[in-house]
Amino acid sequence: MALPRNYCQRAPGSAYRPSGRSGLAKCSCGPGETFEGLQKQFTAFPFGPLLFYASVFWNVVGAGFLGFILALPFVNRYAHGTYFTSAHAHMALFGFLGFLVLASSYYVLTRxxxxxxxxVRRVKLCLILLNVGLGIMAVNLIIAGFLQTYLVRGAGMDFGLANFLLRPYLLLRGLGGMVFAAGALLLAWEMASTALGRRH
Structure with missing residues (x-):
C-alpha cells in the first residue's frame, strides 16, 4: 500500500498525530526530517548535484560502457590486463563511488x-580539478590500452618495447594524476576545515 506524501513511518523521538482507522500516523517532523525535505535540501546544497551528476557520468562511461566492452569475450581475450583495465578501474572506482561518497560526506558535514x-568557489575549483585530472588519466590510459593491445597481442611486439613506445601517454597520465592530486588535497583541506569549524 502506497503511503500519502505527508505520512512517514514511525521513528523513535518523532511526534505523530493519529489518523483514524488506517493505522497510520501523520508526521509532524521538521522540513529536514522527511524524505521530501532532505531531497530539497540536497538539491539546494552547493555541491550535491554537481558531485552526484559527476558520479553518474563516470558510472555510465567508465563502469557501464567501458566495463561492458571489456566484458565481451572477443575483446576481453586481447584487452584484459592492459591499460584498458586500468582506465576502467580509475573511472569506476573513484569516478563513480568516490564522487558519490564525497557528495554524501560533504552534505552531512555542511548541511x-x-x-x-x-x-563555495574553492570547493568548485577542487571539483573541476578532480574531474579534469580524472578525464586526462582516463583518456590517455584508453589510448595506451588500445595501442598496447595492438602492439603486444596483435603484432607480437616485446612487452618492454611496447611500454617504451607508450611512455608519452603514460607521462600524460601522470600529468592528469598531478592535477587530480592537487584537487584532492585542496578538497581534503576544505573538508577538514569545515568539519573542525575553522572556516565556513
Missing part, C-alpha cells in the same frame, strides 16, 4: 552551516 561564497 547545518552557512558557507561563504569564497568557500
Amino acid at each position: 547545518e552551516k552557512t558557507l561563504k561564497d569564497s568557500h
